[in-house]
Amino acid sequence: MNIFGNKVKLRAIEKEDNTFLLEMINSPELEYWVVGSSLPTSSIEQGNWIDKVGNSHDAIRLVVEEIEGGPIGFANIVQIDQVNRSAVHGVKFVSDFRGKGFAKDTVRAVMKYAFETLNLNRLESTILEYNEASIGLYTKACGWSIEGIKKQAVYKNGKYNDLVLIGITRQDYEQIQQS
Numbered sequence: 049m050n051i052f053g054n055k056v057k058l059r060a061i062e063k064e065d066n067t068f069l070l071e072m073i074n075s076p077e078l079e080y081w082v083v084g085s086s087l088p089t090s091s092i093e094q095g096n097w098i099d100k101v102g103n104s105h106d107a108i109r110l111v112v113e114e115i116e117g118g119p120i121g122f123a124n125i126v127q128i129d130q131v132n133r134s135a136v137h138g139v140k141f142v143s144d145f146r147g148k149g150f151a152k153d154t155v156r157a158v159m160k161y162a163f164e165t166l167n168l169n170r171l172e173s174t175i176l177e178y179n180e181a182s183i184g185l186y187t188k189a190c191g192w193s194i195e196g197i198k199k200q201a202v203y204k205n206g207k208y209n210d211l212v213l214i215g216i217t218r219q220d221y222e223q224i225q226q227s
C-alpha cells in the first residue's frame with residue numbers, strides 16, 4: 049500500500065529511480081546535512097542495491113513523489129524493532145523541493161503510517177547539531193522532542209559534531225491529534 053500525505057505520495061523504490069537516487073547519494077551538498085557518510089557510488093552499485101532492497105516489516109524505504117509529479121525525496125522507516133515497537137526514521141529532499149512544506153507533509157504521513165498502520169509505539173532519529181532545518185521540521189512542525197545529545201558523535205567536514213537525538217511516542221502523537 050502506498051502512503052499519502054496531502055501533497056506527497058510515498059511508494060516503493062523502482063528500477064527507474066536509479067538516476068534520481070544516484071544523484072542524491074553522490075551529492076556533496078546532501079552529504080553535508082545527513083548523518084551517514086556515502087562512498088562514491090556507481091549506477092551499477094546503485095542498481096544492485098535497488099535489486100536487492102525490498103520492503104519488509106523490518107525496514108521500509110520509500111521514494112517521495114509530489115502528488116501527480118515526479119520523485120522529490122527519500123524517506124525510510126528502518127530498524128523496526130518488533131518487541132519494543134520502535135523504529136528509526138529519516139528523510140531527505142532534493143534542494144529544489146525544500147522549504148515548500150513537502151517535508152512536513154511527508155513526516156506527518158510517516159507518523160500516521162507508523163502509529164496507525166504498523167502499530168509502532170515510538171519513532172526516533174538523529175540530526176547533526178547544525179542542521180537547523182531538520183531540527184525545526186521535527187520539533188516545531190511535527191511534535192517530536194529532543195531527547196539528548198551525543199557529544200562529538202559524527203566526524204564530518206573536518207571536525208567532530210554533536211548529534212541531536214529526537215523521538216516521538218505514540219502517546220505524544222495521539223495528544224497532537226487531539227489538540
Ligand SMILES: CC(C)(COP(=O)(O)OP(=O)(O)OC[C@H]1O[C@@H](n2cnc3c(N)ncnc32)[C@H](O)[C@@H]1OP(=O)(O)O)[C@@H](O)C(=O)NCCC(=O)NCCS
Nearest residue numbers: 081140141146147148149150151152180181182184185189
Ligand atoms: C531537513 C529538510 C528535510 C527540511 O525540509 P523542508 O522542505 O525545508 O521542510 P518544510 O518546507 O516541509 O518545512 C517544515 C518545517 O521545517 C522547519 N524548518 C524548515 N527550514 C527551517 C530552518 N532553516 N530553520 C528552522 N526550521 C526550519 C519549519 O518548522 C517548517 O515549518 P514552517 O514552514 O511551518 O515554519 C530539508 O531541508 C532537507 O532535505 N535537507 C537536506 C537533507 C537533510 O538534512 N535531511 C535530514 C537529515 S537528519
